[in-house]
Amino acid sequence: MINSKMILHISIVMIFFLLTKATPIYKNKVKIDHEIEGILHEKKEVDQEESFRCGPLPKRIIKKVKEVSWKENDKIQLNDLYYVEVLHWGFDYKVHRGELIVHRKVAEEVMEIFKKLYDKKFEIEKIRLISEYNANDNLSMADNNTSAFCYREITGKKGMISKHGYGIAIDINPLINPYVKGDVILPKEGKKYIQRDKKVKGLITKDSIVYKLFKEKGWTWGGEWKTLKDYQHFQKNISIE
């Protein structure tokens, strides 16, 4: 027999379920085009908060970067590097997944900066590991790919390891934010963006949210350098010994 006491009991259980389970599950979800590794998978619903993560390099990532973007050396080891997962707004106004490798000392703040860029809907076309481009920076830049770690020399300075080689530099939307030194423009396809027209999507100027967020955390912007302009480049000068 169902009496009023039982109905009350069932109602309380149902209300409790709705409050604790149902609401939070749907509140933070967002649709994304899942395209890690350059392959467009099915549209997927993901939790926005849980999609921003960082930690030591997973085994599958170590397998990808070893002998590609990371090689045996005495300056930076694989356990100095962290894997950062983010969401970002693409040039198509959709949410995409992104992945970065940075030094473990800056991983947390890089993740926070990208979370704020996502909240502010700053457009970033792609964020893929440079190993997807066989560690070829020209290919990555021409594809407008945002990336951080790559064990390589400074552009134009043989024998000197770049800040990217330590995972403390990030290049953002490099095609439309090229490197310019005299006649040298990298990527060369970025030539039409050397005039810094603020109306271009994903372009970085001193008024950009991306500039403000990196500056707040003590990063330097290559667009402010005197001898050359590296509009895509942010770096943090920290001791990594």
Ligand SMILES: [Zn+2]
């Ligand atoms: Zn750079």
